[in-house]
Each structure stands twice: as C-alpha cells, then as structure tokens.
Amino acid sequence: MTEALRQFNERRRHAFGGMADRWRALPRWQRWLGVLAGIAFLYYLPFLGDIPGTNLIIPGLDWFRTDSIAGGSNWAGVLFVCALYVLVAIGLNVVIGLAGLLDLGYVGFYAVGAYSVALFGSTQSPVVQSMQRQFGLSEEWAVAWAVCIPIALAFSLVAGVLLGWPTLRLRGDYLAIVTLGFGEIIRIVAKNSGWAGQAQGVAGIPGPEGPPSADNTVFGLLKIEPWYWLALTVVLLMVLLVRRLEHSRVGRSWLAIREDEDAAAVMGVYPFKFKLWAFAIGAALGGLSGLLFASRSTFIQPETFNVQLSILFVAMVVVGGSGNMAGVALGAFLLAYLPERFRDFSEYRVLAFGLALVLIMLLRPQGLLPSRRRTRELQDRAKEAAVNVA
Amino acid sequence: MLLEIDDLTLRYGRIEALHGISLHVEEGEVVALIGANGAGKSSTMRAISGLRPVALGSIRFNGEDITNLRADLRVRRGICQAPEGRGIFPGMTVLDNLDMGAYTRRDHAGIAADLDRVFTLFPRLAERRRQHGGTLSGGEQQMLAVGRALMSRPKLLLLDEPSMGLAPMIIQQIFDIITEINQQGTTILLVEQNAQQALSRAHRGYVLETGRIVKEGTGQDLLHDPSVKEAYLGVA
Amino acid sequence: SDEGNDAGGDGNCGGKLAIFGAFSGPNSGLVIPSLNGAKLAVRQHNEANADCQVTLQEFDTQGDPTQATPVANQVVGDESFLGVIGGAFSGETKATMDVYEAAGMVMVSPSATAIELTAGDNKAFHRVVGNDATQGAAAAVYFRDVAKAKKVFVINDGTTYGAGIAGELTKALGDLAGGTDQVQEKQVNFAATISKIKAAAPDAVAYGGYTNEAAPLLKQMREAGITATFLGFDGLYDPAFPSGAGAGANGAIVTCPCLPPDKAGGTFSADYEKEYGSPPGSYGAEGFDAAKVLIEGLAEGKTTRKDLLEWVDAYDKEGVSKYLKFDPTGDVDKSRVVIWAYEIKDGAITAQQEIKLS
Amino acid sequence: MTSPEDAAPREVLLEVDQVTLRFGGVVALDNLSFQIYKGEIIGLIGPNGAGKTTCFNAMTGVYRPTSGEVRFDGEQVSGRKPHRINRMGIARTFQNIRLFPEMTALENVLVGADSRHHTSVIGALFRLYRVKPKPEELPVVDSTNGLLRFWQQVRRSSAQVFGISRHTLEERAGERKALELLRFVGIADRANDLARNLPYGYQRRLEIARALATEPKLLCLDEPAAGFNPAEKEELLDLIRKIRDRGFTVLLIEHDMRLVMGVTDRIVVLEFGKKIAEGSPAEVRDNPKVIAAYLGEPADAA
Amino acid sequence: MNFDALFGNLAQHTVDGLSKGAIYALVALGYTLVYGVLRLINFAHSEIFMVGTFAILGTWSLLGITDTPSIGMAIVYLLIGLLVGAAASGATALTVERVAYRRLRRMNAPPLIFLITAIGVSLVLVEIYALWMAGFFSGRGFSENRLVIGIPAMLKQETVISVAGANITNVQIIMVVSALVMLYGLDQFINRTRYGRGVRAVAQNPDTAALMGVHQDRVIMLVFVLGGLMAGAAALLWNMRYGITKFDIGFVIGLKAFTAAVLGGIGNLRGALLGGLLLGVIEVYAATLTRSTWEDVAAFVVLVVVLIFRPTGLLGESLGKARA
Numbered sequence A: 001m002t003e004a005l006r007q008f009n010e011r012r013r014h015a016f017g018g019m020a021d022r023w024r025a026l027p028r029w030q031r032w033l034g035v036l037a038g039i040a041f042l043y044y045l046p047f048l049g050d051i052p053g054t055n056l057i058i059p060g061l062d063w064f065r066t067d068s069i070a071g072g073s074n075w076a077g078v079l080f081v082c083a084l085y086v087l088v089a090i091g092l093n094v095v096i097g098l099a100g101l102l103d104l105g106y107v108g109f110y111a112v113g114a115y116s117v118a119l120f121g122s123t124q125s126p127v128v129q130s131m132q133r134q135f136g137l138s139e140e141w142a143v144a145w146a147v148c149i150p151i152a153l154a155f156s157l158v159a160g161v162l163l164g165w166p167t168l169r170l171r172g173d174y175l176a177i178v179t180l181g182f183g184e185i186i187r188i189v190a191k192n193s194g195w196a197g198q199a200q201g202v203a204g205i206p207g208p209e210g211p212p213s214a215d216n217t218v219f220g221l222l223k224i225e226p227w228y229w230l231a232l233t234v235v236l237l238m239v240l241l242v243r244r245l246e247h248s249r250v251g252r253s254w255l256a257i258r259e260d261e262d263a264a265a266v267m268g269v270y271p272f273k274f275k276l277w278a279f280a281i282g283a284a285l286g287g288l289s290g291l292l293f294a295s296r297s298t299f300i301q302p303e304t305f306n307v308q309l310s311i312l313f314v315a316m317v318v319v320g321g322s323g324n325m326a327g328v329a330l331g332a333f334l335l336a337y338l339p340e341r342f343r344d345f346s347e348y349r350v351l352a353f354g355l356a357l358v359l360i361m362l363l364r365p366q367g368l369l370p371s372r373r374r375t376r377e378l379q380d381r382a383k384e385a386a387v388n389v390a
Numbered sequence B: 001m002l003l004e005i006d007d008l009t010l011r012y013g014r015i016e017a018l019h020g021i022s023l024h025v026e027e028g029e030v031v032a033l034i035g036a037n038g039a040g041k042s043s044t045m046r047a048i049s050g051l052r053p054v055a056l057g058s059i060r061f062n063g064e065d066i067t068n069l070r071a072d073l074r075v076r077r078g079i080c081q082a083p084e085g086r087g088i089f090p091g092m093t094v095l096d097n098l099d100m101g102a103y104t105r106r107d108h109a110g111i112a113a114d115l116d117r118v119f120t121l122f123p124r125l126a127e128r129r130r131q132h133g134g135t136l137s138g139g140e141q142q143m144l145a146v147g148r149a150l151m152s153r154p155k156l157l158l159l160d161e162p163s164m165g166l167a168p169m170i171i172q173q174i175f176d177i178i179t180e181i182n183q184q185g186t187t188i189l190l191v192e193q194n195a196q197q198a199l200s201r202a203h204r205g206y207v208l209e210t211g212r213i214v215k216e217g218t219g220q221d222l223l224h225d226p227s228v229k230e231a232y233l234g235v236a
Numbered sequence C: 001s002d003e004g005n006d007a008g009g010d011g012n013c014g015g016k017l018a019i020f021g022a023f024s025g026p027n028s029g030l031v032i033p034s035l036n037g038a039k040l041a042v043r044q045h046n047e048a049n050a051d052c053q054v055t056l057q058e059f060d061t062q063g064d065p066t067q068a069t070p071v072a073n074q075v076v077g078d079e080s081f082l083g084v085i086g087g088a089f090s091g092e093t094k095a096t097m098d099v100y101e102a103a104g105m106v107m108v109s110p111s112a113t114a115i116e117l118t119a120g121d122n123k124a125f126h127r128v129v130g131n132d133a134t135q136g137a138a139a140a141v142y143f144r145d146v147a148k149a150k151k152v153f154v155i156n157d158g159t160t161y162g163a164g165i166a167g168e169l170t171k172a173l174g175d176l177a178g179g180t181d182q183v184q185e186k187q188v189n190f191a192a193t194i195s196k197i198k199a200a201a202p203d204a205v206a207y208g209g210y211t212n213e214a215a216p217l218l219k220q221m222r223e224a225g226i227t228a229t230f231l232g233f234d235g236l237y238d239p240a241f242p243s244g245a246g247a248g249a250n251g252a253i254v255t256c257p258c259l260p261p262d263k264a265g266g267t268f269s270a271d272y273e274k275e276y277g278s279p280p281g282s283y284g285a286e287g288f289d290a291a292k293v294l295i296e297g298l299a300e301g302k303t304t305r306k307d308l309l310e311w312v313d314a315y316d317k318e319g320v321s322k323y324l325k326f327d328p329t330g331d332v333d334k335s336r337v338v339i340w341a342y343e344i345k346d347g348a349i350t351a352q353q354e355i356k357l358s
Numbered sequence D: 001m002t003s004p005e006d007a008a009p010r011e012v013l014l015e016v017d018q019v020t021l022r023f024g025g026v027v028a029l030d031n032l033s034f035q036i037y038k039g040e041i042i043g044l045i046g047p048n049g050a051g052k053t054t055c056f057n058a059m060t061g062v063y064r065p066t067s068g069e070v071r072f073d074g075e076q077v078s079g080r081k082p083h084r085i086n087r088m089g090i091a092r093t094f095q096n097i098r099l100f101p102e103m104t105a106l107e108n109v110l111v112g113a114d115s116r117h118h119t120s121v122i123g124a125l126f127r128l129y130r131v132k133p134k135p136e137e138l139p140v141v142d143s144t145n146g147l148l149r150f151w152q153q154v155r156r157s158s159a160q161v162f163g164i165s166r167h168t169l170e171e172r173a174g175e176r177k178a179l180e181l182l183r184f185v186g187i188a189d190r191a192n193d194l195a196r197n198l199p200y201g202y203q204r205r206l207e208i209a210r211a212l213a214t215e216p217k218l219l220c221l222d223e224p225a226a227g228f229n230p231a232e233k234e235e236l237l238d239l240i241r242k243i244r245d246r247g248f249t250v251l252l253i254e255h256d257m258r259l260v261m262g263v264t265d266r267i268v269v270l271e272f273g274k275k276i277a278e279g280s281p282a283e284v285r286d287n288p289k290v291i292a293a294y295l296g297e298p299a300d301a302a
Numbered sequence E: 001m002n003f004d005a006l007f008g009n010l011a012q013h014t015v016d017g018l019s020k021g022a023i024y025a026l027v028a029l030g031y032t033l034v035y036g037v038l039r040l041i042n043f044a045h046s047e048i049f050m051v052g053t054f055a056i057l058g059t060w061s062l063l064g065i066t067d068t069p070s071i072g073m074a075i076v077y078l079l080i081g082l083l084v085g086a087a088a089s090g091a092t093a094l095t096v097e098r099v100a101y102r103r104l105r106r107m108n109a110p111p112l113i114f115l116i117t118a119i120g121v122s123l124v125l126v127e128i129y130a131l132w133m134a135g136f137f138s139g140r141g142f143s144e145n146r147l148v149i150g151i152p153a154m155l156k157q158e159t160v161i162s163v164a165g166a167n168i169t170n171v172q173i174i175m176v177v178s179a180l181v182m183l184y185g186l187d188q189f190i191n192r193t194r195y196g197r198g199v200r201a202v203a204q205n206p207d208t209a210a211l212m213g214v215h216q217d218r219v220i221m222l223v224f225v226l227g228g229l230m231a232g233a234a235a236l237l238w239n240m241r242y243g244i245t246k247f248d249i250g251f252v253i254g255l256k257a258f259t260a261a262v263l264g265g266i267g268n269l270r271g272a273l274l275g276g277l278l279l280g281v282i283e284v285y286a287a288t289l290t291r292s293t294w295e296d297v298a299a300f301v302v303l304v305v306v307l308i309f310r311p312t313g314l315l316g317e318s319l320g321k322a323r324a
Ligand SMILES: Nc1ncnc2c1ncn2[C@@H]1O[C@H](COP(=O)(O)OP(=O)(O)OP(=O)(O)O)[C@@H](O)[C@H]1O
Pocket: A383, A384, B012, B015, B016, B017, B035, B036, B037, B038, B039, B040, B041, B042, B043, B044, B084, D197, D198, D199, D200, D227
C-alpha cells in the first residue's frame, strides 16, 4: 500500500471513528431523541418521498425507491424483505459475530420457521389434512396463526439444539461444513417428503388474519405496508433483547469463548452451554423470520431455502460488520435492497454483487460498520502478521 | 563487523517499541542484550531476523544492507533465530522440526553430524524423536527450539531467552553450549532475563530500557555496574 | 414495451397487461416462443387499432417460483395492470395464483400444464393448453402402441410439473412401469441415476421435467451405453435440448399438447416467422392465443380487472391453436386438446405423429 | 524426607491418589500420590518433562488419568468438565499466558467473577428474577436538576417496590469485585486497557486476578515467573504470599529456586512422573536425589 | 428402501460409485492442500475446476474435434486436454490467490473474511463464464443461453472387464487409476521432499517457517498451483466421463469435494482420496436404495456421524495439525 493510500485510510478511519465518538459523547436524552427519530423514519419508509395524507412529494427522495425504475419491484415489498433479512442477520450475528461460530446452514432455521407455519397453518398442507382425517375435523380447520408462532419458535429452537448438540464440539471449519449440510438436509427432506409437500411446496399459508383471502383487510395479499411494519416491530423488539444479552455475562462468555475456549472453560465458563444457547437463539430468530416470510408469501417451496441463500446471509453479516448489530442490519439491508434498486443491470447483477463482495472485503475487511472490538481485533492481527513483507 | 544496527526504530501500529537504537556485533563475539520486560529486546531480535519491518534506520550484515531483505533470505545469508515463545511446529515430529532447522542446507553429511550433536546435547530429544513437537513439555520445546537453531549452522545465532522454562541443571548446560559453539566460531546475540549468567558468558553487553540503549560495555563491566546490579541482577 | 402510450384514447379501450415466465436462464428456450407469440398479438392489435393501444410488460422470473412472487406483488400493486399472461411454468403459476386471485386479476396461461392448477377453486386462473392428465395418458399410449415397450423407467425432477406429469404417466402405464428415480433441478451428474437404470435394464426411459436436467442426463445415459428409447414431455420441446444432449439425442421423443407450427390456424405461423425469422417453437401459438383472449377483452372496453375476468370466463371462440372456451375450473375443453409426438432428428425437433387417445 | 504430618492434623484439600497417566508409550505420571493441605503454599518442581504440567492438567480436568484419581474436598475430580472443576474450587494459570487478548483487563476478571454468578440466558433476556436490594444497592438520588432528580427518585422507589433484577445486581457486584482484585494484584491503573496491550508482567498478574475472581479454594500457578528478571520475581513472591494470607491455598510450579524456596511451605519433587522427594524447602534442597536429578551443583542455581 | 436393487448389483454400484468419487477425490485434494496450509476453505476452488472444464472444451472445439476420434488421436487430444486444463486451472488458482487472498493474508485477516472474498470471486468467475463464454461456445455448435454445454466424447465408454457381475468400463478404470496416481505423486512430494516439508512448516507456524528460510509466498503459491493442477486433471476426467459442462457446474462438485475432504480429514491428502471415493459409493448406494434426490442427505448424514465419532475426520488432520 502506498503511503498516500495509507494516509487516506487513516484519515477516513478518523472521520468514521470521529462520528461514532461524537455520537457517544452526546447527552443521553439527545441520543434517545436521535434513536426515536430514526425509528420514526423507519416506520415512514414505505412512503419514502410522499407525504402521507397529501398528494405532495418530496423531490429526490423517491429516487431511492425500487419502483422508481421501469420494471422495478414493489417498494414496500422490498422493504419487507429487507426487514426479514435484517432479522435474519441479527440472529446470525449472535451465532457468528458474538459466539464466533461459522454457520453456513442458517437457511435451515429460516426454512423450519417457514415450514412450521405452512405445515400447521395451511389447510392445504399434508400435515393438517392428515390431522383433519385423524380427528374428524372440518376441511376448514388448521392451527391458528397465533398458535403457529410458538410452534415455529419451538421447532426452530429444537432444530438449533439438535444441530448444535452433536456438532458444537467440532472446531470452526468442520462446523461450517456440517451446518451447511444441515441446511441442505432440511431442504432436501422437505423436497422429498410427502408430509412436507415435496418439491411443489405448500400453499395457502395463513397470516395474522387467517388463511389468505380477499377479505383480509390489514395483512392481506395486496397491501404490503402492514407486513413491513409488523416485521419492523419484531426487528426492533429483537434488537432490544439481543442487546440485553450482549451486555451481560452471556455476551461476555461468548466473547471469552471466541478468544480462547480452553482458557474460558478453566475459568468456569461452560463453552458448550453458551454455544448451544447462541445456536438456539440464532435459530429462533431465523425461524421467526422464516415464519413471517411464509405468512406473507402464502406459498413456499423447498428450493427457496438453498445454500446460496445461506451464503447470502453470512455475507450480510460479514459485509455489514459482524459483531455489531447496526452493522449487520446495514449489511442485510444493502444486500437485499441494492440488487432491487439496480435491477436495470439485470444480467450483470450477480457479477456486480461478486465484485462488490471482493472489493468490500479487501478494502474494509472489518465490514462497513464494524464493532469497535472487531476493528481493533483486525488491526491487532494485522500488526502481528508481518512475515515476508517487502 | 558482522552485524551493525544503526538508529533502528520499530513500531507496532502506533506504538513505538524501539526509538532508534544502535548496536553492533563483531565476528566471533557473544553479545548479551538485557533489559526489563517490554524493553524491546525481542523486538530488536525480530528486526534483525526480519520478522518485523523496520520503520527507520538500517541493519547491515557482513557488510550488506539487509534492512529490507525478506526473512527467509536472511536465513540464507547466515542469520538464525530461536524465537521467543519457541515457535515449534506442533504437528511435526521432533526429527522433522530439527530437519526444518537445516532447511537451507544441502550438505547431507554435515546435517547428519549436526543432528547427532544436538541429540548428544539434549538426550531427551533423542528419546522423543518421533513425538510431535506440540506435545512436548515446555522445557522440552525450549530444547528443541535451541537445537533447531543450531541445526542451521548460522554465522549469527540469535537466542531469545533460551533459558526460559528450563530446569536449573539444563540452564547450566545451555550456557555451556553457548560458550562451546561460540568457541567453534558462531557469533551469538543473546537476550536473557538471567542477566547474571548471560553477562558472565558474554564478551560485551547492552542494556535496553523502554526502547533505548542506556548502557553498553564488556560483560564483566556490566556485571559489576551498580545500577545494572540493582535493576537486573536482583539483590543477591 | 414499457410505459408507451396512454392506455386507450377514451379510457374505455386498451390497457396494460403483464406477462411473466422464464425469459432468461437455462430453460428460457421453452418460454421465449410463447412470449414472442404474445408480443406478436399485441403488435398486430396495436398496428390495427391506433386508438386502442395495449401495453404488454414482461417480467422475467427465470421460471423460479421464488422470483415470481415479488413480481406478482408488483403487478397486482400497480392498479394499471388489468390482466396477466402466465405463468409459463406450473410451479411459478401455483406460487402466485392466490395473489392474482386476491386482486381479482385474470390469468391466462399459455403453457402451465399441471393438473392441480385447475383442481382447486381458484377463479383467476385459465389456460389455453390441455393439462398433463391428457399428455401423460398419451405418452403411455405411445409407449404401448408405437414404441412397443415392455418396461419403462420413469424419471422426474420433483417440480410441480415434472412430478405431476410423471405421476400421470405411471398411472397410465400400469404394469409397464418398471423402476423410477427422482433427480433435482440443477443437477449435472447423473451417475447414480444411470447406475439404477443400468440395473433395471428397461427398454424405454421417460423423463418428466425441463431441458436443463434432461439434456445432460440423456447425454450421460447414451455415453454410458444405455440405448433404451427416451421420451420426454413438453418440458423438453426446446431446441436447446438436442443441442445440449448432443448426438445421443437422435431418436429421442418429445410429446407436447401443442400443434406443429404448420398446423396452427390462420396466418399465425407465417406472421411469426416473418417477425422473428424462425418458425414458432413450443407454445408460440398458445402464447398468441392467450394474449389474444385478453386483448380482445380490452378492445371491447373491459377495462377493469373485474370486467376482464368476466370476459375471459365467457370467452368462446376459435383460436390459432385450438377452439377456446374455458370450463368453470379454467381448463379448455378436453376434446379440443391434441397431443403430438415429436422426434429429434439430426439435432432438430420434427413432428412425428399425433397421438390418438383411445 | 517424608511425612510432615507430625504437626497438628491438617485438613487435606486435594489428594492425588496413585495417578498414572500415559500418552501412548510415554508415561507422564507414574503412580503419583501427594496431598495438598488447606492454607499452604506447596511447590511442585522437577526436571523438564517430569510431568508437572501434566499433573496440573489432570487436576483441572484437561486430561483424564489412565488410572488412579484426584480428589478435591473429598469429591472426585477426574472425569469432570473443566468448568465444573472450576466451580468446585480449583483455578489455574497457564505456562504460556492465555488471557482473552481482545478484552480489557477488567473484562477478563469479570469473566472469572461470572463463574460465581447465577443469571441465566433467560434471566439476562427478560430480567424477571427480582431481588430486594440492600439499601446500599439502591439507585442514588443526587442530581440537582429538578427533572433528572425526579427521574432518579422514580427509579429509586420503583427499585424499592419491584426490586432489582438479579442480573443487574450481579453485574454491579462483579464489577466491584473485579476492580478490587485488580487493585490487589497491583494493576488497577490499567483496568481498561486491552489485555494484549499490557506489559508482560501485568499480563501474568492479570491471569492471577482472573483466577482469583472465580473464588477458588486452590490456586494453581504454572511457572508464573518465567521470563521475569530477579527484581520482578521479588514482587511476584510478595504477591503470592499476600494471596496465601487471604486464605487461598496455592500450588506453584516454578523452576526458579530462589522463588520456590522463598515462598513455599512444602515441596513435592517429580522425576519421570514419579515423586522422588517431598518435604520442607530445606529438606528438599539437601536431598541428594533432588540435587542429582534437578538442581545440579547445590545452592546457587538461581 | 429397495434392498434388492442394491444387493442385486452391489458390485456394479460400487464400481460406479468409485468412479464417481474419483473426481470428488481429485477436487478434494485442492481443498485439502489449501486448507492444510492456510486454514481456510478456498471456496473458489470449485470455479477453478469449472474453468478447467471450459478450457479443455474450448481447446477441443477450436481443434474442431467431434465425437470419438481414433484411439491415437484421442490420446493426443486427451494429453492436450490435460495440459490445457491443468494450465488453466493452475493459472486461475494463482490469480485467485493473488487477487483475493494475498492482501488479506498480509493483514492476517480472520478466516471468515477469506470465505466471503472467495465467494465473491466464485460469483465473478461463474458470471464471467455465464455471460460471455456461453457466447463463445454457441457460435461453435454447442448450446447456449446458460445451458449445459456438450463436450465431444473422446473415448467410447466400453466394458473392458467384468468382475463379480460388475461391468467396468475403460473410462472408469482411467478415472480411478489417475486419482490414485496423482494422490501418490502429491503425497510423495509433500512428505518426502524438502519443498514438501516447507509446505508443512508454513502450515503449522508461518513465522517460524520464515525463520528457517522458507519463502512463505512461494510455498503458498505452490500450494495453489498444485491444487489447481489437480482440479485441471479432475476437469479432464469429468469431461471424459460426463461430457457436459456449465457455468455453475463447480458449485455442487465443489460442495461434494469439500465434504469429501472433511470426511477424510481435511488437511490430510490420503483422507481426501478416501473421503472422495467413499462419498461416491455412499451416494450411489443411497440413490439405489431410495432415489437420487436422497443421495446428498445420505452423504451429509454420513459426514455428521463420522465427525461425531471422529471430530477430525476419518484419517484426522495431518498437514497442519492443531495445537495439542
Ligand atoms: N505484537 C505487538 N503488538 C503491539 N505491541 C507489541 C507487540 N509486541 C511487543 N509490543 C510492545 O513492544 C514493546 C517491546 O516489546 P518486546 O517484546 O520487544 O520486549 P522484550 O524486551 O522482549 O520483553 P520481554 O522480556 O517481555 O520479552 C513492549 O512495550 C510491548 O508491549
């Protein structure tokens, strides 16, 4: 790296760091106000550019909307997907960023959540139909959506524990391939099992207002804004809860395990237990996201839950800045939003995505919005590596 | 002059560990480098062997400027270091570890002879020649690190705390070995906490304090210097 | 084909339609002809009626249900869309038909053939082709009467379409069916399947699925020395199939509930060839018909979603591919459906014979 | 050389009972037996590769003995997981320092302190387990700003009424304890520095503080003075004594004879995994076997 | 579960499985080599393989080869293919190291970062081939539009021996034998030569390796090239046996090969061979017992079970053994 480039980087780092420091230096109530304003803005996002209740537009802002281009996608729909992915990223961040476990099969939990609501909530699912036959229920009967939530949570938690129990003893990269296999197994099993609807998937998945129908006024098939607000609310709630974990002995234990597992064990931390918790919590969040996805889509099929999606999830976390919730949320948002906004590139989209991944990682390996700890870690590691320079 | 360091500055990120030190080692000498923890002794060694890039200043070896030479090329010029923390190859056997010491050598007969010599010096290593380096005890690893450095038959041998973690008897041996190989013609730069021993074996010594050389002199002079005595030799 | 002119001069004629399907990706060869057919219909109409313009917007889903869902959201969310041509594949159709139904938006598919699409009580979905029950049965007849097979090994790819049609075939084959396997989309190495076929030693192999997997499967089968007759369905009616499978494809049979180009009604074939420089491939005529049904409705002033849906429900007219009249489930009359067998000869798909049921 | 038991009967804290540990052909511990009594500082010495570290590892659950057993406070140790053993009351440091390098000194100690805490994941998430705070644990009301003061009062009274979550209380207690320990080992001035940035001597002490935070009954130190110069060793000696004065039992592995002789009450000597001597420092120093195997020429080995 | 189908032709299925696994094994060697030295999963390795298949196909098509030429010519073409494939894959491997990894290596970045750049590079390579190579081939009589691209058959696959009811074809023999030969060569190189020792040293402790006179960059480049060569050879075998390539062909094979490497013990060369062959056999067995779609599940389940009982794979790690 040339001296000039180094200086530039240095300066840029200061600028970024400076912003963060200035934020931290603000009085508490000002920070609260800032956060509240930010949240309000998030709720306003579906109308970006419009002033609700009027016909006025704020010029310029609608440039950001995905439907501002020809053939663009429904803006609220994109936002909804962004919110889902943010939820996923927050969950995966617990696993990767906090506990330091590389999970390449996270899509499995997303699938479990989605399938839970599909198989129990839809009248068209083989599971529900067999229950109807078994217990002589009416053809309209299915498990209510609200009941599907705990079912989905329970199933994904159990999936997390089932996956973690035998495999968490494995070292890093072994875990990666095993989790990847797990994600694939979930997908293939769903694809080949009659009770899961096979490759054709399951349709008729309910939402908060029940099975899909034209009478669903709030959470219907047509208007997506309410779905976005629902997902956003869930995201905010989860951010709150995960923050609590992060700043407790649990978060500390995760950190200690990441740094030196054996030493942590000798200091009384039970690595297995905390790793399993990380897995379970991550799984539950993934499942929740999957549930929302399935409810909104009303139809799912196994091919959706492929390895590529898993990899995209990991990329969201790493590109955003693993370990920092704001970072991973940004990563998730960008990776979901940019390809939609720049649909015009159509056939070059994947190419651009690949190039972007490489460039971001080479220029900013700590991620776009890293946690301070990660930045430092990386700098320290860099300092240690100086063999064969020149 | 075999090694000549001039105004050497070394940084770890923004921390400056060495603030322009100058020292030299003559052919055939044993030179000791002493100082408290964190004084910069190991940093000096790393700079010489090329493990750390140098910020300012120059290093000359055998008349050649090696300031920016790659580490592995310095080995070919005849500098070998037994690093702090031993640097064992954990998954290689003791024998393979020793062979690695002779990586740049081609004279098979000479290598075999040196291997024998190391095994006589450290019979424990001979016993364990098939054991993996990573499973050796701390002291055994230290012996392996020193033995491995000897295997490269360097012109200049850099030893960073060779006595660390060794039992008292072996410590004696190590210092005897240092004297012996020096007499056989190897120049040695030695970093030691055991200043007493180091200075009594060394021709000359340097005292390092927070990245600066604060004293230099013959081994005997330093050994009897009151301030050195107080700070590094302990009240006996 | 986007924005274009305002829909209709007096607001009572013309309007905007959407069409979706695999317009790119490995299976696009199956769908491009029907897209072209639809575009042709729109162009002909617009040229003839300057005061009643119809706009057709394309949405590429690559045949992937996951990509078709957001498209559906986009289309129904945009009030200016009045009807939709599609989906091209059964899977994506199934994934989106609830959404279109909820929006009260009529779908006319040129090529989605899975039985289950019309088995439910969806009101929005219509198609201008016969379904896979007919095609499966026809293939069984072909095996029995034309190929004189004794043992047929049935492979499917697990998709809504592939699994469905393979099931129909197996049902119709009865005890001729001997051995089955399922492969996956995007699979490229069929060693295990081939090992199974070899062990079963059938004299014919049937494949329910799309080109992307069938081509390498057939190539690897032939190179591994399996010479059994190979038959696929409309999912292989694609020039990319013979070129992907190479020399081994010669003699393979493809069935389709679609007419050979030269049998299409009116001047369609000639127009198509003039426009695109090649004869219409699979479902070109059906694409034309599907568009035509909707365009005529728009021209009649059915410019609300509700009116257009009612229009299609009541449609009753000769099309270029067949006589078009939809029963309450959205299917065309079974008796109007003809199934053709095509043969791969020197890398080209050539019409062989019509398969007569019964 | 044997039996210091002539004094008043002392309470056995840890008992190594005929422990043998083999690695393939290598016998690292060979039918080893010795006891550690409450309140003493016991030294474990021996030539390199004698099995000292291995003995530590067997005691702290890293290895499982091939035969024999280790008992602590009457309970069997071998076969338990390291964190369970820690909770039973054994803490250790490592021959090569193993701190959590990217955590601050304070956080390092907090991890140790957490081992005595009870908040679970659920507890940390929902903070539902409430405890009635002691008066000194209540939020203070000290602001002069009216609005702020009102807020503080609200918090104080709600803490009185609803209690404070155990999580919060434990966090605060842990922090107090950690700071106190950092002061005790003498590195409180750099409590908020990353462990990796601390000088070597500080790191050694931090390891000790972290181990102490787990409130062990037995503290095992593996070559804590390695890499120290004589002056620094002197300070370490004082620290170890202070630790003992606090009531901890200490087991010390060290090659520096001046340190070992200066601080221990009793010494066990190993060679080839066997105990070759045991007794007071003076006894051991003059034991010819020990001299032959370990010390070399008597006396001035330091 | 169709046990009759499996046991009725067990020998045949085993042979088919072994020849399927031979390719996994060769690709797995690349993963294992890089992992052994750098402790990172070179996710782009699957694309290095893919490039090999295209390079060979491209050369053959430029030479205007059609199906089954005479034996003599076939051998010439195969040798040309081997050269071209190995060169292309090797060069790609080097480029990947240079572009995506070297800077990160200098920064000593954690493995996760490498993983993401590797994925990025993979996507780029895949897309380059999908977008432009397809055009190149469509002009030459191969199919187009991101579809499979057929490769002329060099050898007619014929049964040459029948053992215990299994018909073994010439191509199958070539595949298994070349996998064995290449592994043997690599194994000798790593374990017997001085250079090989240097590779292992860098794997275990790069700093000290430098202090012993090992040029780290050169060793790492060597490792990437070796892995690339193996991938190129695998590409040739693939072309011979399966006669098809595609821009995204690497993904599945890469996944399987990596699984094979882990199954055998990643970092262990012999493990890669064992894992690859075993995986091939498991897949064919599983497909015969049920249907092909379950073969991946079987593969992963076996992997998980093996790892539970042997956390470092069947043969354990060896190139860069973890700290004791
Ligand atoms: N990798 C590193 N990153 C940051 N700072 C470092 C690093 N290595 C050493 N330092 C700092 O550089 C200074 C000199 O360290 P060095 O290791 O050279 O000391 P030393 O004299 O060898 O001490 P010791 O007796 O502990 O080995 C110390 O302040 C140390 O904290």
